[in-house]
Amino acid sequence: MQPKKIGLQLSAYTKEFNRNLNIAFPVMLGQLGHVMVGLVDNLMIGRLGAAPLAAVSLGNAMVFIALSLGIGFSFAITPLIAEADGAKDIEKGRSYFHHGVVLCTLNGVFLFLALLLAKPILHYMDQPPEVVALAIPYLEIVAFSMIPLMIFQAFKQFADGLSQTKYAMYATLIANVVNVVFNYLLIYGIWIFPRLELEGAAIGTLIARFFMLWFVWEILRRKKKFAEYFKWSRKEFLKPDIFKRLLALGFPTALQMLFEIAIFTATVFLAGTLGTNPQAANQIALNLASMTFMIAVGLGVTATIRVGNQKGLRKFKDLRRIAFSTFLLVFLIEAVFAVGFILLKDWLPTFYIDNTEVILLAAQLLVIAALFQLSDGLQVVILGALRGLQDVKIPTLICFIAYWLIGFPVSWYYGKAEQLGSMGIWLGLLAGLTASALMLYLRFNFLSKRLIEKKAVLA
Template identity: 30%
Template sequence: MKQSHYRALLELGLPIVVGQIGVIILGFADTLMVGHHSSNELAAASFVNNMFTLAIIFSTGFSYGLTPVVGSLFGQGKKEEAGNALKNSLAANTLLAVIVCMVMFALYQNIGRLGQPEELLPFMRPYYLVLLVSLPFVLWFNGFKQFTDGITDTKVSMWILLGGNLLNIVGNYILIYGKLGMPEMGLTGAGVSTLVSRILMVLAYLALFFGTSRYDVFKRGFHRGKVNRKDFMLLNKLGLPIAGQMGMETASFSLSAIMVGWLGSTELAAHQVMIAVSQVCFMMYYGMGAAVSVRISNFYGQKDITSVKQIANNGFHLMLCLLVLTCIPIFCLRHYIGGWFTDDAAVSVMVVQLIIPFLIYQFGDGLQINFANALRGIADVRPMMWCSFIAYFIISLPAGYLFAFVCGWGITGIWMAFPFGLTSAGIMYYLRFRYKTKKGV
């Protein structure tokens, strides 16, 4: 039985991991191209990307509310109802897109009051606005992605992500450096390329879902069903706590970026390099975690609690394997990583200093991703918000300020706080999952 869960998790998770590798490569390419164009633009990208990462992760977390619903319906063979759930999810994501864009625009209006280096503001503002326009397309893409993942069709999102990110990388090269007759746009060009690729990925999903026979049974449910209060509220009931949990986790990194900005442009550039590196591990864990959530939701719909517990444990074993596969090469290459992204020697030296706290928190990151997804699979999401608040706002952020400014450790102190937050969150999620499955959910 255990072997079959390992195999099934790999079959579900590897396409998601491969799709996320495309996102990783894009993040590396973005940082490499921008960093070699200008270190000031690299620092500006660090701040803006951290702000938008918070918005995107919050929105992605909200869309996760669809996964246990679709996964459970699919496990019970209710495919038309799953199609109606997608319709309600897209409506909910559209409403959230309006709200998130309003909040992000208000933040844009006050960007000069956040204590960032004055010389970076001319780079930050246009890049910020272009990314703001692209936000609704992120939410619509997430709605379709969580639907196809929930029905175990994970290869679709893999191919769309890979294609979209490849186009984004090519667009970056053309627009950042002004190739093929295009103007040299620098950091703003990276934003325009991101906007175009996000639009095209949504159009690809629309063409696939509505223009082919692949999803006919789900399409019938989509067309016949209506946006109704019951399903709409259920998706909000599940999605908002997940969004809150993921948003608070990401906020600990985004607010830390503000503190890093207080230290200076060099620290902010080093922080951006390390964020790009950390995404390598996070995205791979995320792919396997998504498979855990989907697989658990399928068996939860069948009320097979024994398999639910086995899947969570097997998923964590696979997570540990991914941890080893990613951390060993990163440690071995620690003296070279900074030079890949920038010619600034001071930034490269600072990157080496941040590798150790980065490696320390990988266990906690894998633990919290695995058991957060296990809880999502059984639709037990509300307690995760409180666990996240304690882990990130009571433990991680105050520790970062203490280590960096009171103890005088600078940016290394900010990064030393991350292991405390992520590991404490992982332990709390694990204990909650064990408690719920011991009770029989």
């Protein structure tokens, strides 16, 4: 093929990069803001020692499982709002928004109670006793923050569906400042505040999440663009068919996130069986990898929004081209991060802790993290595109197969001390994410082609 023709074909995708990034950038910053809450906790608590850092890892492992379910349900709001927006149907969009807020509120309460009931599990997971003792009080406080966080998610996903991604970003970034301030005051006991260490970090997170909810509600309700959506009416409230549609999209999406988050959480428990230092190293590598992953999440949301819009407009050729532009963009971005992890693997862990063994172990894990950057980024963006098509059931099955029938057995077998230890655990992650990216791509390729063919036949 001639270079000029290749260039023209490539430009069909690259010309969408600016639009993709304009939508994705606020989401990226907002998602990074969520991770920054954990990063700040880790950096501040890491100065207290390896055991407190491992305790935060263990407590957050439980929270992340609940978080994956809650956020997964909330993700159902975005493609439905995006499709309604593409079809210029404000009434339908308003109904999805209102029902989404109710569903997310109930979800937050349920997840809070579930985390409290799940606390005793930590005693039976072969974790270091001193780590479990520190993790439980931390978990109790952070669990309550699930309620404001889930309600915030409803507002965030609604605004994302309208391509207004910047307001949730503002809320998240300002909330991070609140979190940093209260963490500093409460972890170390500065000024009139008591020294609460891990519990202080949890209280800082709780305060920040209530602030984040108040801020996003206040800013959205005052904007003219959202005025029609904030008109609450009893006659359109609590319609079972709307709840059913949200649940039909939300439950499989929640399972998708659960399958992925759970395998990362499993690495925390598997690393804990190797000892406190491997668990602390695992937490450092996970925290760094999750920061780059949030960039991909931003493009995944962009794929959902733009594919949902094109679906509402029934422009299926543009839908496929735009989706592929997001796949190409995330591949290029994650390739840069992969190189960065390899070059900086010995330096990045030193920001968290000054334990030489932990730093060495974390540096080894970052090499594997660099390798799975590409597949991890691709799989989340392709999932976003499939969500825009409102295709969630088969992708859920794909996620289960990739993570739990392919990835986890590798982690479990090679993650034993007599095998490869922590490196073996992360090889399982690499295998699962790569399998997921490949199978999801095949699924999207099939569905997008079929939509184009069907429209051609009907025409």
